[in-house]
Amino acid sequence: MVFTWTAHRFSGGALALDVANSVILRFDPARRVDRFADVPALDAFAGAANRFCAEAPRFGALLPVAERNRARLLTLRETTDRHFRALTRDEQRPELLADLLEVIAAVLRGNGKDGSALDTATAHSALGLAANPEPDRLKICPNCGWLFLDRSRNRSRTWCDMAVCGNRSKAKRHYHRSKEEVQG
Numbered sequence: 262m263v264f265t266w267t268a269h270r271f272s273g274g275a276l277a278l279d280v281a282n283s284v285i286l287r288f289d290p291a292r293r294v295d296r297f298a299d300v301p302a303l304d305a306f307a308g309a310a311n312r313f314c315a316e317a318p319r320f321g322a323l324l325p326v327a328e329r330n331r332a333r334l335l336t337l338r339e340t341t342d343r344h345f346r347a348l349t350r351d352e353q354r355p356e357l358l359a360d361l362l363e364v365i366a367a368v369l370r371g372n373g374k375d376g377s378a379l380d381t382a383t384a385h386s387a388l389g390l391a392a393n394p395e396p397d398r399l400k401i402c403p404n405c406g407w408l409f410l411d412r413s414r415n416r417s418r419t420w421c422d423m424a425v426c427g428n429r430s431k432a433k434r435h436y437h438r439s440k441e442e443v444q445g
């Protein structure tokens with residue numbers, strides 16, 4: 262089956278979180294999938310983000326990350342995930358924020374005015390979230406492990422995407438240990 266980026270895969274509510282969510286089931290080493298490990302999928306992410314990412318209009322037309330900057334994007338992704346995941350647990354981990362800010366600085370320094378590149382835009386997105394954290398809106402989907410911003414008025418969202426993870430979780434309760442997999 263050919264992998265495609267769908268609207269579901271942009272449930273994070275911010276570009277930096279959607280990038281972090283390119284790893285599915287982080288908490289389960291046996292089943293985790295890194296969608297950016299596949300270079301064509303990584304290159305296709307920017308175009309899909311233009312269509313589906315809630316924050317994309319802020320950045321204009323996003324372009325794929327340059328080959329020489331791919332490794333740094335992955336470092337940015339991992340430091341983003343570690344910092345914001347710790348934030349959901351209300352952990353005081355200033356070193357994680359420092360790590361994230363260092364990578365953001367490196368991306369911005371390296372890319373200069375190339376603001377439409379995926380890595381530059383992701384750095385700006387992560388910086389915005391880090392500067393104005395919303396810990397009561399930042400959540401982790403209990404089904405797939407993705408980070409997302411709960412923008413609902415009463416902050417009642419449980420799932421990254423009710424139509425996918427909510428339904429799968431219901432199905433799991435009914436058909437325990439069925440073959441259903443998280444849509445990664």
Ligand SMILES: [Zn+2]
Pocket residue numbers: 402403404405406407420421422426
């Ligand atoms: Zn989910």
